[in-house]
Amino acid sequence: MTAVDLPAAPRVLIAEADPWPRDLLKQVLLSVRCDAQLEICADGHEALELLNEQAFDLVIADWELPGVDGLSLLRGLRQKKRNPPLPFILVGARNDVASVREILPLHPTAYLTKPLSMESLTQRLQDLLLDAGQAVSCEVPALGPGMSLEKFLEHRRGESDGAPLMADVQMAVNRSLNPGDLDLKALEQDVRTDPQITAVLIAAANSAAQHHGSGVQTLAQALQRLGVAQSMNLILGLTLKRSARLSDAALGDYAERYWDLSLHTAEYGYSLARLLDLDPERCYCAGLLHRLGDLALLRCLQEWLSAGGELDDELIGESLHALGASFGSALRTRWRLPLELRELIAAVYQLGGGVYSREALVMNLAAQLARLTPHEGVEDIAKGRTARLLKVGLPELVRLRKN
Incomplete structure (x- = not known):
């Protein structure tokens, strides 16, 4: 199945301060939906501005974002009581009981702990962005006019x-x-x-x-x-x-x-x-x-x-x-x-x-x-x-x- 057979390309926000995990999140997401429209940022304030300006189909955010942390972003979105709730994957290094209890009432779509499991991340993204049996392939973008x-x-x-x-x-x-x-x-x-x-x-x-x-x-x-x-x-x-x-x-x-x-x-x-x-x-x-x-x-x-x-x-x-x-x-x-x-x-x-x-x-x-x-x-x-x-x-x- 090709990209033209799929629903509209999903708009995804990735908010992660560290460039290397950020790039990994991007590559895994594009391996699932190469047609996704991405907004990528390294700061919680910028993520908040993007969320206020645009509509997204999925947010992936690090808990430890500078400025406004990922948990605060999730809390703010859940207070808007969107129906259905905006899918939100929270990523973090914390796996203690107190942290998990703090997250659960905000109903994240998933909480993935670092270091990330690529298998778990890929499966989550497939469940969110593809229907069963679907796949997507994209052509390499052609060169622009006059490009030397x-x-x-x-x-x-x-x-x-x-x-x-x-x-x-x-x-x-x-x-x-x-x-x-x-x-x-x-x-x-x-x-x-x-x-x-x-x-x-x-x-x-x-x-x-x-x-x-x-x-x-x-x-x-x-x-x-x-x-x-x-x-x-x-x-x-x-x-x-x-x-x-x-x-x-x-x-x-x-x-x-x-x-x-x-x-x-x-x-x-x-x-x-x-x-x-x-x-x-x-x-x-x-x-x-x-x-x-x-x-x-x-x-x-x-x-x-x-x-x-x-x-x-x-x-x-x-x-x-x-x-x-x-x-x-x-x-x-x-x-x-x-x-x-x-x-x-x-x-x-x-x-x-x-x-x-x-x-x-x-x-x-x-x-x-x-x-x-x-x-x-x-x-x-x-x-x-x-x-x-x-x-x-x-x-x-x-x-x-x-x-």
């Missing part, structure tokens, strides 16, 4: 969803179906080679909602802070997004090359850091993420193709050369990746003036090794400035190449 590739990419740079998924995350997805088998170490091994998952989990772990402790700079630290359930929900949310996998063969080939370079840089960074008694996980992470922008750009080129645009190998290469670096910078800034991690990523490309940390030198040297072809030796690298500053000689570099 340059304009499209400039627009997408500020709001892209990041890189496509590169690693096979099916093992992690399968584990999520058997929660008893989930553990942080196994999950880390399943996803540690994927730049997109690594970046998103680090960004989520450093969000305002996770405001305790020092900044998170590695995948292991992010998993520890978020926990298995929340991490798995974020990963599953990424799989729901459009162009999560590249379907065009040429774009896929480019992505594999950048991913391979990222992995080699990460592995060299890890090995060098261990050799020099530095932080190997942080160096691995910096190497893995240094081509995030190029991968994100390739994903946007897939969106361009899916929307009816034309593309050839020359345009792909020109776009990557012109915008790959700026896509990466925009993503790292928008996702608020820690400055220290961003500095290590920058060192992969070049060393600036002044004093360098030893880890920055490690990443620069790792990149030099990763860029070598199989037939090139390491003699010139051993003579170079970075290797000399680190006091890493030719024998160590030769051993690294062999491992």
Whole structure:
């Protein structure tokens, strides 16, 4: 059944302060009703204004909203005595008896506790927005009149969803179906080679909602802070997004090359850091993420193709050369990746003036090794400035190449 066979597209308000749960709610909802008309806000006062100005078919709100909390929004709506009551899903971290007693008299459609269960959320949304046996599919929106590739990419740079998924995350997805088998170490091994998952989990772990402790700079630290359930929900949310996998063969080939370079840089960074008694996980992470922008750009080129645009190998290469670096910078800034991690990523490309940390030198040297072809030796690298500053000689570099 298609969207035209369904009732009018539902209008839905999502009010959630934390950007990562907010994005997850959006993706799950769109996976159920891709035609839904969404209003999304991060503040209770804005949510209240929207509720006073517009009619909605469903509200999803976090209890801990700043300004006006979700429970107050629900209370205000119930005082209006609308018949039938407006469906309202309240989301919160509280699961004690007193909190539940406070909620029940206001008759929420559902109260879902964090970390959210995607299965429960999806089922609730299907019950509310679809009749039994119904499904909805939507065409990819066509490009607007006069839209050029340059304009499209400039627009997408500020709001892209990041890189496509590169690693096979099916093992992690399968584990999520058997929660008893989930553990942080196994999950880390399943996803540690994927730049997109690594970046998103680090960004989520450093969000305002996770405001305790020092900044998170590695995948292991992010998993520890978020926990298995929340991490798995974020990963599953990424799989729901459009162009999560590249379907065009040429774009896929480019992505594999950048991913391979990222992995080699990460592995060299890890090995060098261990050799020099530095932080190997942080160096691995910096190497893995240094081509995030190029991968994100390739994903946007897939969106361009899916929307009816034309593309050839020359345009792909020109776009990557012109915008790959700026896509990466925009993503790292928008996702608020820690400055220290961003500095290590920058060192992969070049060393600036002044004093360098030893880890920055490690990443620069790792990149030099990763860029070598199989037939090139390491003699010139051993003579170079970075290797000399680190006091890493030719024998160590030769051993690294062999491992």
